[in-house]
Amino acid sequence: MxxxxxVLVFLTLGLASARAQYQGRVSGRVxxxxxxxxxxxxxxxxxxxxxxxxxxxxxxxxxxxxxxxxTPGYYILSxxxxxxxxxxxxxxxxxxxxxxxxxxxKPAAAALEKTYxxxxxxxxxxxxxxxxxxYAEAADVxxxxxxxxxxxxxxxxxxxxxxxxxxxxxxxxxAFRKAAxxxxxxxxxxxxxxxxxxxxxxxxxxxxFYEKSVELSPDDPDARYNLGVCLLATGDSEAALLQFQKxxxxxxxxxxxxxxxxxxxxxxxxxxxxxxxxEKFLELAPADEKAGVAGQLLEFLKK
Numbered sequence: 237m238x239x240x241x242x243v244l245v246f247l248t249l250g251l252a253s254a255r256a257q258y259q260g261r262v263s264g265r266v267x268x269x270x271x272x273x274x275x276x277x278x279x280x281x282x283x284x285x286x287x288x289x290x291x292x293x294x295x296x297x298x299x300x301x302x303x304x305x306x307t308p309g310y311y312i313l314s315x316x317x318x319x320x321x322x323x324x325x326x327x328x329x330x331x332x333x334x335x336x337x338x339x340x341x342k343p344a345a346a347a348l349e350k351t352y353x354x355x356x357x358x359x360x361x362x363x364x365x366x367x368x369x370x371y372a373e374a375a376d377v378x379x380x381x382x383x384x385x386x387x388x389x390x391x392x393x394x395x396x397x398x399x400x401x402x403x404x405x406x407x408x409x410x411a412f413r414k415a416a417x418x419x420x421x422x423x424x425x426x427x428x429x430x431x432x433x434x435x436x437x438x439x440x441x442x443x444x445f446y447e448k449s450v451e452l453s454p455d456d457p458d459a460r461y462n463l464g465v466c467l468l469a470t471g472d473s474e475a476a477l478l479q480f481q482k483x484x485x486x487x488x489x490x491x492x493x494x495x496x497x498x499x500x501x502x503x504x505x506x507x508x509x510x511x512x513x514x515e516k517f518l519e520l521a522p523a524d525e526k527a528g529v530a531g532q533l534l535e536f537l538k539k
Contacts, residue, residue, distance in 0.1 A: 260329035263302040264337030266295050266315055273299025274341060277317040282363065284310040284326075284424050290363070310424055312390050315339055316356060324390045326422050328453055355384035359391060366394065371401040389418035393425055400428070408432055416445065423452040423459075430462065439469040450479075457487035464496060473500050484516075491521035495530060502533060511537050 266277045276294050279301050283289035295301045306329045315323040320341040327335045362377035375398035382391050396411030409432040415425035430445030446463040453459050464479030477500045483493035498513035514530045514537075521527065 259304070260306045260308055260331060260333050260335065261302065261304040262306060262311070262313070262327060262329060262335045262337065263300070264339055266299045266301070266317075266339045266341060268320070269340055269342060273297065274317055274320070275299060277301070277315055277341070279303075280314040280316075280360075281306070282312050282314070283307065284312065312393075312424075313337070314356075314390070315341060317341060320344055322356060324388070326419070326424060328423065328456075355381045355388070355391070358384065359388075359394075362394065362398075366398060366401075369401075371398045374398045375402060375404075387418055389415045389422060389425060392418065393422070393428070396428060396432075400432075405432065405435065409436070420448070421452065423449055423456075426452065427459065427462070430466070434462070434466055434469075439466050442466050443470060455486060457483045457490055457493075460486065461490065461493055461496075464493070468496065468500070473503065476500060477504075489520055491517050491524065492526075494520070495524075495526055498530070498533065502537070507537050 262281065266274045266279075268274055274295060275297050277299070279293045279295065281291040281293070281303050283306075285307070289307065291303050293301050293303055308329055308331050310326060310328050313325045313327060315325075321344040323339055323341055325337060325339065327337070329335055358377055358381035362374045362381060365371075365374035365377060375395055378391055378395040378398060382388070382395065385391065392411050392415040396408045396415060399405075399408035399411055409429070412425060412429040412432055415422065416429045419425055426445045426448040430442040430449060433439070433442035433445065443463075443466050446459070446466045449456070449459040450463050460479045460483040464476045464483065467473075467476035467479060477497055480493045480497040480500070483490050484497065487493075494513045494517040498510045498517060501507075501510035501513060511534060514534050517524075518527055518530050518534075524530075
């Protein structure tokens with residue numbers, strides 16, 4: 237009996253270790269402008285993939301915080317403490333990796349602090365509505381939060397996401413543009429703005445936002461693929477091919493990247509490379525709506 241228990245414990249530890257390999261963590265330190273640590277700063281960690289994945293922690297006496305068990309992806313971290321102007325940062329969490337931050341909060345005047353506090357409460361309320369898939373209601377509350385704090389890029393981003401979920405494409409684009417304006421270094425703001433413009437057929441306008449997304453997150457296959465589609469639509473097939481090839485390198489099972497690369501390679505008369513790309517596409521996505529066209533292209537290449 238004892239031997240069985242030992243085996244079970246070993247297996248449990250093994251599973252925990254395996255899970256850790258597929259999760260990331262974020263840690264950091266919050267200080268005032270003079271470098272003094274700030275204790276009990278409220279730190280909120282919210283996933284950009286789903287608002288239901290969020291965490292709330294506080295800094296210790298040294299101003300430090302840590303959150304483990306994060307699914308890989310993009311997160312917005314908000315920092316709040318009485319007497320200080322709230323702050324926010326966007327991070328990308330990778331597998332079995334740790335993102336480290338240094339955050340500085342500036343003192344706030346009493347009246348300004350009250351305004352920010354009201355906006356934060358509205359923002360949290362809107363996040364809850366968004367997580368419950370009440371997107372139209374969430375948008376209304378995000379707008380209220382923006383009336384109190386109109387320069388907060390995170391509020392604009394989430395307003396855009398609510399509009400996007402509600403099918404209000406033009407309003408979503410306007411909100412994403414504001415998010416990118418207030419935080420041009422945000423991957424999510426640039427990615428969403430580029431995507432909204434591209435869906436409207438405005439590929440030339442979308443291009444700089446997609447390029448910025450790749451600059452901010454060069455190892456993100458979606459960012460590479462989106463830029464490739466945009467480049468292809470604006471007539472730069474050679475540059476698009478490089479992006480599709482990089483996408484497949486970063487994510488070898490990214491089926492659409494092989495399809496796009498294959499069609500470009502046919503136009504360049506690089507038949508062997510085109511055949512290999514299209515065969516890989518069909519291997520990965522045999523039921524895809526483009527599978528029929530890919531099969532016809534392969535037959536063409538055999539002639």
